Amino acid sequence: MPDSTSTQPHQNAASSEEHWPAPTVRAPVSARIRLPGSKSVTNRALVLAALSEGTCLVRRPLLSRDSELMIDALRALGIEITQSASDEGQAPDLSITPAPLRGPATVDVGNAGTVMRFVPPMAALADGHVRFDGDPRSHERPVGELIGALRALGADIDDEGRGALPLTIHGTGSMRGGEVVLDASGSSQFVSALLLSGARFDEGVHVRHQGPPVPSQPHLDMTVEMLRAAGAEVTTQENSWKVEPGPLRVTEIIVEPDLSNAAPFLAAALVTKGEVTVQDWPEHTTQGGDALRGLFTRMGGEVSRSEEGDLTLRGTGAIHGITADLRDVGELTPTIAAVAALADSPSRLTGIEHLRRHETDRIAALATEINRLGGDVEELPDGLVIRPRPLHGGVFHSYDDHRMATSGAVIGLVVPGVEVENIVTTRKTIPDFPGLWAEVVS
Template identity: 65%
Template structure:
């Protein structure tokens, strides 16, 4: 794990003197926004994205597509109904240089797009991006006919030499370290000459809801996809070559970004409502309804949204988070405040996320007096009385929000570099204090 040194920008995490009672409007989903941008860029006609997330990761994706020739016009609807982006497909081209930041969706979804461009497309990013696995995408694209220079690293920086088309066809990959390897190939597959057949050959595939999200969004723009969920072979996805339709898509609220606010209701015994929570969704964050209910709260889904209510008591939990790993930091924070031990399983792949999240959570919670131990595939958390102190984030947005949840119940917690939340939730500090002031 690359540790971010302590800095002067310490944010005093607000302490909750009582139960919260607030309505919190969460901005659009990063996962949906970035998939929608890719599909709109590859479509045969212009499309609209309504209520997209404006954050570091989505702006990096939009700018990357622009560098390859895609038109993306940002603005507000004529009726003042919120932000909307018009995406105008164009002939993809290089030379171009793409800054991926530390965004997994950008570094993994765009190399397949770059194979469809004419000319070289170079990918670079933050230092941490060099450490995140990309071999699944690189190796697969080579099998499918692409030419990529990565100096045998299987990681950034690298250059994709686009030829204006890609042959496609069958390919085997090990996506056990990231489901994004599968989604990356599926998103561009309709534009490959033969489409693609992706066969996962490794151990357990994490974050399956994100693959289901990819499949649903592909079908919504006219792609034909065969998948295990609809009677296909296990761990095999097939996408046929076809034109993609331009759509008018409204982006769902980011349910994973709702997590700290729901956690606030749970740990303070309060109530928080998240407007526009979808009745049906492929977002992993929807699992919070069940997980946080098991940890001591209750929820009600109505036309207004999701209202979650805590009781003031937090229960420990034994849960497999393999399909919803991004929720682990927030659940670990709540578990550290529970009245009984918790075991979080199925998330070994989190060691390869924005930071080594398992090591980071262990170090930071224990630094506040906690008792967390790493297991082979997760964490074991024994609640202990916690104290104030600096909670380091390692440039990881979910570490920052996890520390903020602990700060609600533990006075004196200071979050190092809370600005890292801009990756997916740009106004988090203001939203957090606004929730408490409500």
């Protein structure tokens, strides 16, 4: 298996060489925005709808590269997915009609963690061979624990001993299932992947984790909540999740706005002493992005939520450093690090060793790029120490990582001359980030 713990950030040689001049503002920003739907909810909804017993309508989904890869993967397995009308300003609704899963098929995972992990358990239920491949970085991202777990549950997988992509699953139309032990410290998606398809296994699935703590607990909570809403019987204990065999029945899933994608926009208010309102912020949610309210309050912002469900962050002019364990909300790290680089005191961000195996080694990439602009960032085995220093302009490399690109945009708001390399990588989760960013900073 390729070494996924290298301290060198991954830079895809195929990245666009074009640089996007990050807008710099001279006055506080003031904006009201509506965010696209949650990638995490959308791709779980698509899987559950595909495994359900009848047609399901997924409302307000995210239509971005990651969700399009998921849609293409499900279609390759025989699922019918069509777009239907939606409210003005919203993404088209998706109608998913289940069908017997079948091969032969080829699935392009791109560099989407949800696709490379959620679809293989479905492929094990298919009748026929299903080949998985993707971007070069996908060959380096961890899936070995999931492969081992699927084999233990009855799947026939040919990965030529790599424990990584590319691989082929030889489906027989059913999966035995049962109990399996794995180490999910590399990604909570290993557990979610097995749970999402587990109700369709002959014996259901009982997943037990052994190893360091599992990161991104809110994403596991999201999986469990969505399964229960689809009619699955799910029981959970510490480091243990069990889904009983049985049918899934779901006719409609409404996708929440992607709260993690709110991070750069709320950060814009914080670092410019401005005000940004995000519409339709849910009162109760399993999304990890909801932690932004507390994190940005600690860093100097003032946060309020209206009775109508709009969340507003106001910058006070103060930007404070923070000491935080971000294990459960690692996807917020790039934005928190960007704000910390502009703060009035040092920050220490820990609990995020798993970020070394995301779209890139985010820990190494953040240290490299902030230091390239004159910062003082030290890598820890599981995090970062950020000591604010005056920053200057320069190229901020994205490493084909959407959250790296948006963190460069945040720094560019107050540091003239920042150019973000390959800004189009933000299409992974935000269909038009530059356009939405222009609305906020204009």
